[in-house]
Amino acid sequence: MGEIKMAETGGQALIRFHGISKTFGRVRALTDIDFSFLQGECVGIAGHNGAGKSTLMAVLAGVFEPTQGKIEVDGAPSPRYDANVARHAGVRCVFQELSLCANLSIAENMCIVHPQLRGRGWRRRATALMREKLEEIFPGNGLIGTELVSDLTLTQRQMVEIARAFTVTDAPVRLVILDEPTSSLDAHTAEQLLAFVRKAAERGITCLLITHMLGEIQRVADRVMVMRDGSIVSVLGRENLSRETIITAMGEHLEADKTPDALRARVERAAGPQYQWTLGVGSRTKIDASHGEVIGFAGLAGQGQTEALLAIYEAATSRGAGRAKVAFVAGDRGRDGIFPVWSIAQNLDLRWLSGGTATGTRRRPGFGLVDFAAARAVVEAWRVKIGIRGASMNAGILSLSGGNQQKVLFARALASDADLILMDDPTRGVDVGTKRDIYQLVRDEAAKGRTFIWYTTENEELSHCDRTYVFRSASVTRVLHADECTEEALLAASFEEQAA
Template sequence: MGATSSQEDSRALIRFEGIGKTFGRVRALTDIDFAFLPGECVGIAGHNGAGKSTLMSVLAGVYAPTQGRIEVDGHDAPHYDANAARNAGVRCVFQELSLCANLTVAENMTVVHPHLHGRGWRRKATALMREKLDEIFPDHGLKGGELVSDLTLTQQQMVEIARAFTVTDTPVRLVILDEPTSSLDAHTAEQLLAFVRRAAAERGITCLLITHMLGEIERVADRVMVMRDGGIVGVLPRAQSSRASIIQAMGQHLEADKSPAAARARNARSDQAHFRWNVGVKKHTVIEASRGEIVGFAGLAGQGQTEALLSIYDAATRHGAARTKVAFVAGDRGRDGVFPVWSIAQNLDLRWLLGGAKRKRGLVDFAAARELVEAWRAKIGIRGASMNAGILSLSGGNQQKVLFARALACDAELILMDDPTRGVDVGTKRDIYQLVHEEAAKGRTFIWYTTENEELSHCDRTYVFRSAAVTRVLHADECTEEALLAASFEDQAA
């Protein structure tokens, strides 16, 4: 599906015809027909593993198609590779960021802009980066000389996006944005979406937005490409691209999100044991959580939420009478979550490494380990690969599901979650929310930092952070978008 009209074909920047891609016996793409038109914003939706990132890798010239043909500006491009894509004006912001952590922001500019060389290149690179950051993310706070490894994940995402839109030699004509807001808070994400609309409308740049945040697609997309099982199952015009219609095209159905009302009633018992920690750098803040409670962390990204989670983890695992069994779901899976050379099964069940695995005659009971892995594979819905395959064979969203399953498969009584649904599709998110509620009902405590304000409706209480301190504590019935924004921008309160 997805064939375009002859009028669209004639003015297409890049056109795919019958594109397919296989990896061994795995068919990742099947018969893709689509014309990418100048100056439009295309939303791309689909569940994890639907083929979205593979399709974008073909468009970026990273993967050569196994079948089909590609046209650029109406001319056949039989040898379409990364160099040809760059000459066509294609730029990429992939879901897994490509910045070199050991280089500065300015030095990272030269990785994708080789014309930045010679005398004064550093000054020019810094000026170009700051100019683009100012345009997309006003008040970003970056100078250009920072080491990337010292930046927060949000700041790295901002740098990667700004680098893609920066022009040095070849004009930017098409930008692929793969989950660009996954590490951004609501305010910064809105800045990016507004810029995307301007870039398309005023400069004729084609913007491809791959995201599981269907509300973002509703707001900015001129057309929506819906993918399932490696193919295009629908192309929706702007007038028909509601969240409900996109989900329906994906082959999923809407269900009411599970309300935290039951959890609130459950946690109303005052005799339950409490967790209590002091966190914060500039100002100590007390964080409290009851057993079986779901506590949210919110606020603009980079305001100390992750540091607070790490502080709680450190306090919970410190030797002493108050030591707590705790699991941590990392937000930056590439850096802090997955073991890239290990299999899916090994990444899911780490108890054998940590000494907590079930043992038989003093040895790890691998039969029991396999049983646990298969049980969680079915429960969390990890599909499309053998559990003995490498973890990197999975899509980013499925890798995140493995990390989530790892945390829940252990016997931790406290689960710390650092924006755990980054890059996860709407159906999987619903399953994760249900699991969180089910595990909370069994007495497990969750502390959940999220950049998606909608997810805070699942929390019993939410601590809003600003400048590494809590500005407000909102109970479930107070946690509105307006209250969150007000607390996110106000100075430190009590």
Template sequence: MAATSNVSEPGTLIRFEGIGKSFGRVRALAEIDFSFSQGECVGIAGHNGAGKSTLMAVLAGVYPPTQGSIEVDGKPAPHYDANAARVAGVRCVFQELSLCSNLSVAENMCVVHPKLRGRGWRRRATALMREQLEAIFPGNGLKGNELVSDLTLTQQQMVEIARGFTVTDTPVRLVILDEPTSSLDAHTADQLLAFVRRAAQSGITCVLITHMLGEIERVADRVMVMRDGGIVGVLAREQSSRESIIQAMGQHLDADATPGIARTRAGHDGVRPFRWQVGAGRNTAIEAARGEIVGFAGLAGQGQTEALLSIYEAATGHGAGRAKVAFVAGDRGRDGVFPVWSIAQNLDLRWLFGGPKRRRGLVDAVAAREVAETWRARIGIRGASMNAGILSLSGGNQQKVLFARAFASDADLILMDDPTRGVDVGTKRDIYQLVHDEAAKGRTFVWYTTENEELSHCDRTYVFRSGAVTRVLSADECTEENLLAASFQEQAA
């Protein structure tokens, strides 16, 4: 551990020295030395399970460090907790959204801003939220009094971010943004990144954790690269290219992209046996061949998830289009994981619904364990043992479990709802390859993504606006320009 007599540099807001954090025998952080300076944007990169979210939980005062010391404004803070962090001006937008779905947006403001009370509190809370939403996401269309359960995942993410930057009493001095664009489309993400730069220039320290390395390149003044609970490099802005970050992470992405790859798919002879009617009034047709990868694109909240759910309903019902189907949820907290079950139980759901069993209907526990261990190794689920609770994993590793669940099934059709939220760049590469490999075996994929570069992996992409398809793009037509134009145009004739 570094000597504790070191003096913080001028302008240092919060300083970590020798910070470690353990959960029982699991060491999540080790010997973290870092200073967060006023008015800078710090990007944090690393693979899933590298310790990024744990470090931010310590910074937010949620977890007390097991070892090391923390200074605030150059003074020791031996009892640094959530209250001390708030007094220091620290706010956090966690990767797993913390809004109360049964409350309105204004009521959710009061959860983290207790000073909003007394006569007229609702009006003040609503006005503050509308003002901050407009500052970050111009033209968002939210009024600030909606029930959270009625909002899309994108809108909830926007509300959570705006709430973190809102000032009611203590000035905001440092905002932690943990995967803030994971549910935002490209246009909304651009608005947020522009605001982050403006906030940093105004003196607010912004900490951006993201697997979208291009976002770090655009806004970060320094980049902290983490691996296995420690800092393996701190890169200045002029050094923080995507390639240098990946190199510091220890990733090798020679085959990072596979667009244009020649694939021979089983049954892909131009005939598209799958056809579904989706959208308002079921007036939009989606077609897919066996072994095809079909993409959904457009601004977030334009009906893509609803279209996937319509396809799921049709595929699991009766009549044309029926198939064995698996669904990879993007909102894993609400639609993906079973929070009280183990990692293995979350992965092997098919064993509960008609999978191979022993005599008398008992689950073959040995075979189920083999499936869980096989996919743990194949997709790189890191962290606790497979018998540990699913919530003991980082968000990205939880998402890997959802992928493993779908790929381990016998589904002919796999629906994916913006599935790579919070997944590191190396795992994305592996998932892309798995999708191509499974498509080559005849599986059909319908894939909604807010990351436009992922559409290059699709044979054909349907662009949505207001619940209808405005354009169908082939793989070589999926340029940023074409996608943006189609995202804002009206329904195709």
């Protein structure tokens, strides 16, 4: 596709792509990309999982060398564009899969991408730089810069990664790639980041925002690049920017979201809660759920929602009369979800490890062996349901984009025989079309009697829940029914003290 520019931006081309293509063996990830990244603009990048967005950004960051095409930096051709050239051009990147070293402190992680921080007093300088940038982007974050990364929440690690990318040591920061930067942030922290991105663009820093949160693109982007199957299919100017135009360019059909009226009616007819948990020592935080109910967990990130899910998992699987079959969809897929050296199929159908079985998988009588023909059938059925395309199920899980990896984890839970599904922000980094499919799957499975407890940082997803528990400081402040779960009510409850 030919290059499209917005006349009113008026910025100079910082980096220009001419006919960039990238192949991995027989897989063509990018095809004939022409685009100019202009100084001081915010470019939103939208597309399905596997559309080529992350690959394009990896080329821009110098991680991948293009198979063909030319790259210009400040109007001059770059014979060999690699990570070194990109860094000297002022390119920084926050990849979707975080790159912090868990056994190092925040300040020590600064030195990985800022090797100039050395000599006497480097630790003090690194800590000061990080605290200053964290406070600029995320006011009131509470981090001091000396914490071990392993002790941080997923939200805090995302904040550190973002602040590290915007920190200036030697070379100026001129272009920052943000790949799904708000996927681990709550609504309040995400708003802080978006406000900073807009200010950074106004100061002349080019910001590239890859996100499936189309509302975020609408708020901050000057232009939107829409990708599909490794190509740019449209470049939308701000005057044409709406959720509808973006979705249409992605090739999606617009459908009204179905409200969960049927679910609410069914739950109201239930005899009463079949699951009940009391969380925390001496806590009054009680969670209950009926069979077939979809329960939401909400509130600002890091307020105890994930810990509550883990406590429920432990209580539900402990030996005793109330033991249940439970599946857990991890929010931090890199640390707690995927098995990186295994295939897509093995990651999806691994219940046999603990003696469980996937729905439809049978053990051969008398031998305790898995019926692998049945297992393959289950994997293939879920491959179609979750829409994994362009990769063999025998390929490594890391060959998939981050969003597609998340879809595999979701499919793993639903393919199991679990009655209770615990979900820790399961649609993080998943495209709008797949989200809609996931919502439908949740409704269908709930209608069959499965219970879902769903922590999400996307408040609009709570409309699919029958009831929502709002957390603050590891306690529930309010319980909102579906028709009460407005943005205003959620915000008010997120800052309340524990309910009486």
